[in-house]
Amino acid sequence: MNQDEGRLPPQFWSMPIVAAALAECDIPAVLAEVQRASGWTQGQLAEVVGYSQSWVSKVLRNRQPLTVDQVREISIRIGIPLHLLRFGARGDDDPTKRREFGKAVALTALTAIPLPRRAEVDETTAPTLTGITGAQRRLESTTPARELARGAVAHVDLAGRILGRAGRSSFADDIRAVMSEAAGFTAWVHADMHDTGTSRTYYRLAIDSARQARHSLLAGYMIGSLAAFEIDTDDPALALGLLTQARKELGERPPATARAWLSSIEALGHATARNASAALESLKQAESAVVASERTSTPPWPWVFPFDHAKLAGYRALVMVRLGRADEAVTAFAESLSSAQPATKQRGVLMTEIATAKALSGHYDEAFHLISNALTVGVTYSSERIIQRARRFRRTYTGPMTSGVRAFDEQLRATLL
Missing domain, CATH: 1.10.260 (434 Repressor (Amino-terminal Domain))
Structure with a gap:
């Protein structure tokens, strides 16, 4: 050259x-x-x-x-x-x-060399912070929660410091909304780690930040997310009360997507409380809202994807598992999964649910094949949420002691040791 x-x-x-x-x-x-x-x-x-x-x-x-x-x-x-x-x-x-x-x-x-100066908050700040949360969400599906937790907490802290610099500027509410999203994701990461106390702390921060931002839709979304979390921790009564609060937050005319989502969570709450009639009625309301949401091409933020029939089928499957209707659960799972395959960790969660449905219908070998695979996903991705579901499945199992059951017991012991 x-x-x-x-x-x-x-x-x-x-x-x-x-x-x-x-x-x-x-x-x-x-x-x-x-x-x-x-x-x-x-x-x-x-x-x-x-x-x-x-x-x-x-x-x-x-x-x-x-x-x-x-x-x-x-x-x-x-x-x-x-x-x-x-x-x-x-x-x-x-x-x-x-x-x-x-x-x-x-x-x-x-x-x-220009002297360093305090970074200014402007119209690009909130989108930049939102982009970081989005990148963390994309990583979450295939990354152990413990590897994400420190960065998620640091991002919430960063948003808080930037909010302090925003003061009473016109960008402050946008930063508060960003902080709500970041705190909601951090709560989700800690839920996957089965750290329920920390998860609730960040859900409360997410709700408070959304309210301070005067963003009722975001606040309703975060309250609904907390309700779903409480159902997962076996407190459906608290969850149903939270869902009532979420609807108040959204006002008299919430978007159809929000109504479909909240009604689906409500159905799951009623089913967990063993109230079959209320669960089925909530599923009807969710179905009606899904039909209404089809007239809108773009879902309202913070919902990223439309709440369609496949998503409703997934919730219906979970409801039927809790109501003990195994055949209806398996059919609904098939309908849901025919539309889109979930990400790895979510697939592990679903396998625990389908395993429960299979066990209810007497297909014990299939059930333990599924729960064994779910436990493998939980261990591989350090998801305490999946591991705890697998353990709960074993505790509540009352079927025959097959070779599949014994193999799973050995796998579970190896996990603990």
């Missing part, structure tokens, strides 16, 4: 990061910036400076010390103006002059 090819413009050397590196005679940092700005590969950079790629790699990683002559040679080859270094041409190496010149260059570089 011709070393003059891609020669950088003079203003490149006065860029703050380059000026600072030159002031410190940090040649590896200078080379890294030259490579980036020129779009070169490491091999192309090596060709320009006249050394091997492995040697350049060591220099960039600060594993290869440089002599004064090597610095001069490299500087000439990549076009660094020598007056910007701490020494000039060969023979002009008076130490006193170098020190004085170095001080001058350092001061010049220092003035070129």
